[in-house]
Amino acid sequence: MPVISLKTPSAAYDITIASGLLRTLAPRLNKLAKGRPFIVTSPEIWGLWHKQVLASFKQAPTVLFLPSGEAHKRLSSVESLAQQLATAGADRDSLLIAFGGGVIGDVTGFLAAIYMRGIPYVQIPTTLLAQVDSSIGGKTGVNLVAGKNLVGSFNHPLAVLADTDILATLPPEQLRAGLQESIKAGIIRDPKLFKYMEQNADAILKGDAKALTHVVTASVRVKADVVANDERESGLRMILNYGHTIGHAIEAATSYKQLLHGEAVGWGSIAATHLGLSRKLITQAQSDRIIALILRYGPLSPFKATAAKLVALTSGDKKNRSGTLSFILPTGIGTVQIVRDVTQPELLAATESMLALMRAGTGQP
Amino acid sequence: MPVISLKTPSAAYDITIASGLLRTLAPRLNKLAKGRPFIVTSPEIWGLWHKQVLASFKQAPTVLFLPSGEAHKRLSSVESLAQQLATAGADRDSLLIAFGGGVIGDVTGFLAAIYMRGIPYVQIPTTLLAQVDSSIGGKTGVNLVAGKNLVGSFNHPLAVLADTDILATLPPEQLRAGLQESIKAGIIRDPKLFKYMEQNADAILKGDAKALTHVVTASVRVKADVVANDERESGLRMILNYGHTIGHAIEAATSYKQLLHGEAVGWGSIAATHLGLSRKLITQAQSDRIIALILRYGPLSPFKATAAKLVALTSGDKKNRSGTLSFILPTGIGTVQIVRDVTQPELLAATESMLALMRAGTGQP
Ligand SMILES: NC(=O)c1ccc[n+]([C@@H]2O[C@H](COP(=O)([O-])OP(=O)(O)OC[C@H]3O[C@@H](n4cnc5c(N)ncnc54)[C@H](O)[C@@H]3O)[C@@H](O)[C@H]2O)c1
Numbered sequence: 174m175p176v177i178s179l180k181t182p183s184a185a186y187d188i189t190i191a192s193g194l195l196r197t198l199a200p201r202l203n204k205l206a207k208g209r210p211f212i213v214t215s216p217e218i219w220g221l222w223h224k225q226v227l228a229s230f231k232q233a234p235t236v237l238f239l240p241s242g243e244a245h246k247r248l249s250s251v252e253s254l255a256q257q258l259a260t261a262g263a264d265r266d267s268l269l270i271a272f273g274g275g276v277i278g279d280v281t282g283f284l285a286a287i288y289m290r291g292i293p294y295v296q297i298p299t300t301l302l303a304q305v306d307s308s309i310g311g312k313t314g315v316n317l318v319a320g321k322n323l324v325g326s327f328n329h330p331l332a333v334l335a336d337t338d339i340l341a342t343l344p345p346e347q348l349r350a351g352l353q354e355s356i357k358a359g360i361i362r363d364p365k366l367f368k369y370m371e372q373n374a375d376a377i378l379k380g381d382a383k384a385l386t387h388v389v390t391a392s393v394r395v396k397a398d399v400v401a402n403d404e405r406e407s408g409l410r411m412i413l414n415y416g417h418t419i420g421h422a423i424e425a426a427t428s429y430k431q432l433l434h435g436e437a438v439g440w441g442s443i444a445a446t447h448l449g450l451s452r453k454l455i456t457q458a459q460s461d462r463i464i465a466l467i468l469r470y471g472p473l474s475p476f477k478a479t480a481a482k483l484v485a486l487t488s489g490d491k492k493n494r495s496g497t498l499s500f501i502l503p504t505g506i507g508t509v510q511i512v513r514d515v516t517q518p519e520l521l522a523a524t525e526s527m528l529a530l531m532r533a534g535t536g537q538p
Numbered sequence: 539m540p541v542i543s544l545k546t547p548s549a550a551y552d553i554t555i556a557s558g559l560l561r562t563l564a565p566r567l568n569k570l571a572k573g574r575p576f577i578v579t580s581p582e583i584w585g586l587w588h589k590q591v592l593a594s595f596k597q598a599p600t601v602l603f604l605p606s607g608e609a610h611k612r613l614s615s616v617e618s619l620a621q622q623l624a625t626a627g628a629d630r631d632s633l634l635i636a637f638g639g640g641v642i643g644d645v646t647g648f649l650a651a652i653y654m655r656g657i658p659y660v661q662i663p664t665t666l667l668a669q670v671d672s673s674i675g676g677k678t679g680v681n682l683v684a685g686k687n688l689v690g691s692f693n694h695p696l697a698v699l700a701d702t703d704i705l706a707t708l709p710p711e712q713l714r715a716g717l718q719e720s721i722k723a724g725i726i727r728d729p730k731l732f733k734y735m736e737q738n739a740d741a742i743l744k745g746d747a748k749a750l751t752h753v754v755t756a757s758v759r760v761k762a763d764v765v766a767n768d769e770r771e772s773g774l775r776m777i778l779n780y781g782h783t784i785g786h787a788i789e790a791a792t793s794y795k796q797l798l799h800g801e802a803v804g805w806g807s808i809a810a811t812h813l814g815l816s817r818k819l820i821t822q823a824q825s826d827r828i829i830a831l832i833l834r835y836g837p838l839s840p841f842k843a844t845a846a847k848l849v850a851l852t853s854g855d856k857k858n859r860s861g862t863l864s865f866i867l868p869t870g871i872g873t874v875q876i877v878r879d880v881t882q883p884e885l886l887a888a889t890e891s892m893l894a895l896m897r898a899g900t901g902q903p
Pocket residue numbers: 215217218221241242243246273274275276277279299300301302303306307308309310311312313321322339340341342343344347434
């Protein structure tokens with residue numbers, strides 16, 4: 174059973190990835206902490222998985238619900254959950270369990286950071302994105318009207334338990350979008366993962382347990398390795414933002430409503446690949462392979478926004494004093510570098526190429 | 539100029555106590571951090587002190603307002619302030635400045651802990667209570683409907699700047715209530731402070747700058763010393779709760795509306811002194827001195843609650859498995875110990891004695 178140990182200056186914990194983990198949940202939690210468990214989840218996920226979760230408990234844990242959706246990733250949800258915890262008698266020794274996707278994980282991790290100034294918690298991620306990305310690394314938080322993830326804490330869980338069986342009920346587009354983060358992991362740091370995803374796309378997309386466990390494990394290894402070396406994102410951790418700069422611009426341009434996060438990252442990765450190619454950091458063949466893999470795990474939903482608009486949104490807060498922009502660009506398959514002098518015309522050209530690819534795919538002019 | 543250095547496992551900073559500190563505020567802040575400053579304060583305090591605060595700035599800092607009062611110590615205030623920070627362009631390098639009493643300090647310290655997952659902040663406490671107690675030690679947070687300070691963070695400031703001049707505009711009952719925390723500091727750890735407060739009551743209560751600076755400095759030293767040795771309240775820090783167990787019960791019995799916090803602590807200290815006497819941990823003479831000093835800095839507002847009610851409220855969450863209660867009790871003037879086997883009848887008797895004293899003072903039967 175793959176277990177990846179993550180050690181940072183502030184925490185050390187294991188990420189376990191396997192099929193069937195839920196069946197032994199209670200004894201696993203019991204090894205981590207003795208306090209009374211409280212599960213935070215959404216009604217939908219609980220409806221699908223409560224039997225398996227409860228199977229190993231002698232006494233059923235208390236369950237608190239957060240409705241599904243990014244709209245509920247707000248301080249008001251945190252307050253309501255904290256109030257429910259207090260009313261139910263949760264104290265400093267209680268254990269929170271985040272059972273859901275990235276939204277549940279980010280909210281619960283933040284709740285654990287601030288309830289009674291901090292109580293322990295465990296992540297049980299139920300989306301692919303949460304298993305390979307959001308449950309690992311200790312970033313927790315919620316959105317403001319002014320922007321995403323603007324309030325939060327660095328707060329690591331006691332453990333991450335990723336049961337790949339749970340992905341079986343995930344809508345296919347959620348699975349595909351999450352896999353874009355695994356492709357990203359391959360591009361930035363793991364050529365073997367990249368190749369595995371090229372060669373086993375059918376099995377992975379069908380949800381084959383062995384294939385998924387392999388992909389999740391390799392992706393987690395990349396993220397854990399990066400976070401262990403740069404917990405607070407002062408350097409290396411920035412490479413995890415590969416594809417995210419333009420991805421965020423796309424999300425902002427479409428009001429965070431039209432595309433899944435992973436889809437926006439997929440488009441952003443394509444643009445970054447074009448940039449890498451135009452800088453001759455990668456060969457045409459490498460660029461083709463990267464773009465082919467991203468599209469293989471598509472279709473990525475198309476969207477409407479001009480290159481000029483996306484470039485403007487990108488430049489907003491990221492511009493250097495010199496007027497140039499910093500980007501993570503591929504220098505091969507499995508390696509990237511931070512390029513700090515990307516000019517607006519360069520970025521515009523790369524974004525145009527990405528949009529042309531989109532139009533070609535959708536058959537639109 | 540008294541400067542007390544506080545060093546804990548997680549932070550190290552100076553607490554400066556002096557008259558006239560505001561006049562040199564901008565250069566002082568500039569030594570601590572280069573980021574853009576944002577002041578959080580209440581309209582009342584700003585109305586009284588903005589000229590002095592702004593005097594040393596070349597460019598006026600941005601000011602964010604929180605209305606006065608414990609009712610505003612809530613997550614919704616934190617969200618509104620965070621939203622204002624984001625809109626005004628505050629980033630990871632910005633500097634928050636808490637300019638107010640304990641409410642402003644607790645809210646701003648918590649806001650600093652979670653805005654963009656943590657930005658630096660400075661405390662400029664403007665009440666006696668905030669100068670001697672709440673601005674020091676890194677406890678920050680807000681209230682839930684379910685109870686006080688139930689969500690928050692441990693988050694130390696870069697510095698505490700306590701300008702005793704600011705206390706001049708404080709309503710006298712606020713000064714008196716805050717001084718109960720200084721008396722507490724004397725009882726638990728500083729016999730000289732206790733004696734100074736006995737001998738200089740007139741000057742202190744009149745707001746004499748030298749006397750106040752002396753009292754604030756000595757009180758801060760006690761708190762800083764305790765916090766340095768037990769940041770997370772696993773042992774020693776509990777002694778700061780002297781007088782607070784029954785104090786909290788009194789506040790809860792009066793719905794946090796009738797008494798100032800320091801007044802409730804004063805009554806609680808009297809009850810704890812009765813307990814210490816009945817246990818023969820202190821002599822009658824010592825008990826008399828303690829109670830006389832507490833009342834000298836009164837009058838403590840009277841309130842209506844039976845001893846039975848207060849004992850019931852105290853027992854709620856504090857009971858040991860054996861049914862007994864833990865209390866911090868005086869063992870002299872300047873020393874306390876944790877007594878873990880206080881029985882309910884004992885506590886009832888001590889509370890009755892305190893209520894009898896209150897009735898005697900008010901002339902009520
Ligand atoms: N903390 C981090 O480091 C980090 C990293 C990346 C993303 N994020 C955050 O993660 C969030 C996105 O996470 P997400 O993509 O998991 O979205 P999500 O949490 O909204 O889940 C997506 C949808 O899938 C449903 N779902 C979840 N698990 C399911 C299952 N097993 N079966 C059926 N349905 C299921 C959910 O109810 C929801 O409707 C964003 O808020 C993003 O900011 C955080």
